[in-house]
Amino acid sequence: MLLEVKNLSVYYYTLSGVVRGAEDVSFSLREGEWVTFVGESGSGKSTVAHAVMNLVPSPGRIVSGEVLFNGKNLLTLSKEELREIRGKEITMVFQDPMTSLDPLRKVGEQIVEAMTVHGVPEDEAKERAKELFRRVNLPEDRLEYYPHQLSGGQRQRVSIAIAMAFHPKLLIADEPTTALDVIVQDAIMDILDGMKEEGTTIYFVTHDISLAAERSDRIAVMYAGKLVELGTVEQIVENPLHPYTKALIEAVPDLWKEGEVRAIPGYPPDLRNPPSGCRFHPRCPFFREGVCDAEEPELREVEKDHLVACHFPGGWRE
Amino acid sequence: MSEPLLKVENLKKYFPVRRSIMESLRKVPPRYVKAVDGISFEISRGEVLALIGESGCGKTTAGRTVLRLIEPTDGRIIFDGTDITGLTQEELRPFRRRMQIIFQDPYSSLSPRMKIGDAIAHPLLVHGLADKEEAKEMALKMLRRVGLTPEEEFYDRYPHHLSGGQRQRVVIARAMILKPEFVVADEAVSMIDVSMRASILELLESFRREYNLSQLFITHDIAVGKLIADRIAVMYLGKIVEIGPTEEVLRNPAHPYTMALIQAVPSIVARRKGEKLRITGEVPNAANPPSGCRFHPRCPFADEKCSSEEPRLFEVGHNHFVACHHPLL
Numbered sequence: 171m172l173l174e175v176k177n178l179s180v181y182y183y184t185l186s187g188v189v190r191g192a193e194d195v196s197f198s199l200r201e202g203e204w205v206t207f208v209g210e211s212g213s214g215k216s217t218v219a220h221a222v223m224n225l226v227p228s229p230g231r232i233v234s235g236e237v238l239f240n241g242k243n244l245l246t247l248s249k250e251e252l253r254e255i256r257g258k259e260i261t262m263v264f265q266d267p268m269t270s271l272d273p274l275r276k277v278g279e280q281i282v283e284a285m286t287v288h289g290v291p292e293d294e295a296k297e298r299a300k301e302l303f304r305r306v307n308l309p310e311d312r313l314e315y316y317p318h319q320l321s322g323g324q325r326q327r328v329s330i331a332i333a334m335a336f337h338p339k340l341l342i343a344d345e346p347t348t349a350l351d352v353i354v355q356d357a358i359m360d361i362l363d364g365m366k367e368e369g370t371t372i373y374f375v376t377h378d379i380s381l382a383a384e385r386s387d388r389i390a391v392m393y394a395g396k397l398v399e400l401g402t403v404e405q406i407v408e409n410p411l412h413p414y415t416k417a418l419i420e421a422v423p424d425l426w427k428e429g430e431v432r433a434i435p436g437y438p439p440d441l442r443n444p445p446s447g448c449r450f451h452p453r454c455p456f457f458r459e460g461v462c463d464a465e466e467p468e469l470r471e472v473e474k475d476h477l478v479a480c481h482f483p484g485g486w487r488e
Numbered sequence: 489m490s491e492p493l494l495k496v497e498n499l500k501k502y503f504p505v506r507r508s509i510m511e512s513l514r515k516v517p518p519r520y521v522k523a524v525d526g527i528s529f530e531i532s533r534g535e536v537l538a539l540i541g542e543s544g545c546g547k548t549t550a551g552r553t554v555l556r557l558i559e560p561t562d563g564r565i566i567f568d569g570t571d572i573t574g575l576t577q578e579e580l581r582p583f584r585r586r587m588q589i590i591f592q593d594p595y596s597s598l599s600p601r602m603k604i605g606d607a608i609a610h611p612l613l614v615h616g617l618a619d620k621e622e623a624k625e626m627a628l629k630m631l632r633r634v635g636l637t638p639e640e641e642f643y644d645r646y647p648h649h650l651s652g653g654q655r656q657r658v659v660i661a662r663a664m665i666l667k668p669e670f671v672v673a674d675e676a677v678s679m680i681d682v683s684m685r686a687s688i689l690e691l692l693e694s695f696r697r698e699y700n701l702s703q704l705f706i707t708h709d710i711a712v713g714k715l716i717a718d719r720i721a722v723m724y725l726g727k728i729v730e731i732g733p734t735e736e737v738l739r740n741p742a743h744p745y746t747m748a749l750i751q752a753v754p755s756i757v758a759r760r761k762g763e764k765l766r767i768t769g770e771v772p773n774a775a776n777p778p779s780g781c782r783f784h785p786r787c788p789f790a791d792e793k794c795s796s797e798e799p800r801l802f803e804v805g806h807n808h809f810v811a812c813h814h815p816l817l
Contacts, residue, residue: 210681321770351542351708356752378682380754407756421683423711426757431715433687437651
């Protein structure tokens, strides 16, 4: 296993109470696969992705759990040890590339610096920067541009080029295409596909399950801070077992779907005070009193590689 | 056929590009960004036209110009038989009530210090359609209508207490309280989670049924367009390049750009489709658009004619028009 996350919980200590952003999340990623985490805003998908890098923003705190990367717990490493791994073996791209780019410096300088801090000689870094720009389809002259002179899509290409610099083992991509037009999105996804072909494991986060379905090997569905279902794309898309996964698939506008799109009734819960039992129970059409609201369902394997946290998985078929 | 509710003829909006001091001293002629460069379309009563395109194609400017929130450079806007292009703001007032806009960003289009109930009641007071008490009564009813219940409780909340989806319901409620005949919905669901989009679209659809509401639905997402629109217009760099009935445009796209847009949309049903039409690069700068067909530098089928001669819209199928020298049909 390249990455093993065990019982990870992240809470945000806000003035209005403790927000249980992610709770008891466990999963693992195999080397070379593409796993996409899907969920609505506030589902905890981004929180977990940041926690894996030990980068939870304040007032958030990792309250428990382990993140094992090649067997090493990233949460107990020293800052220096972590820095050696981050940016080299594990890299990250964000929804807004400006969060990782310096607006006052040319993008070429920034990509070169990303390499020199890890000990690459400057001349070599400059050569590699050109090569990386070619790989993300940016003309070489863009190295001399400042971030604000580039379009959103081009900026995202720059941050991916930086993330590619060391041929990372793991790329964490948190909604990298959400702000982009579909044609640009498609091109960015192709670049990530190329990284995967060269052996990088892709940990992708999105709110759009159709985007997940097109490129991933496996899909993890999160709801209200919990991992509720995990399986191969075929299992999740063709045979969803959690009512939330089913609802999510039916709610997505899809160009090629016949029939109507059904909205999910209600809203995600307030995570300062999540519902008892299964957190989806207040919105679940298959809710059974005395079970779903009383007991929290465990994530368990119901068929090979297919895990679900529901008392009545696939219960609507009966 | 009955007269369309809205008729837009050869609408143009050019924005001047700021010249540097040196340029003005050297009397360099002013340049313009041709954000909207001669578009024409009609919308019937109760009809939804989706205006689709990437960022920078001019769709947002088009929507605002139609409502005269931005003054057009040229062209005509005819609403319910009246040419409103040259009306003064005072003369426009009665039309303002009948034409509304729903903005993309529910965060910035609501005042953070106004209770959402008051925000919804506000247009009634502005237009003098109700006194304070009546307006509150109607706002409460509208809150209920858009699914923000219990309405008494929601009335007193502030925007920051609401989720993105709930805020968008407030924005829709505020636009609908005047019972408009026409609304421009500008990326009304783009900022909300995919899972919430369907419910917002359903809400708009219910107002179409109730008010026979016509809509210009502006979106970059053709899959959303498919759900809500009777017809689709595809815009590229200030021009409409294809327009036709939704089903027809999606099944038989005639413009290579429309085809590329369709194929780039992720789909659960059509996972990993076959070969895609590859188009490269990004939308060029509208201050300096390519010659001939504006899409030609990115088009895999472009030839000499495409770079020299601008294609005009012509009919390729029933009510289906395309501006392309080498249509796919």
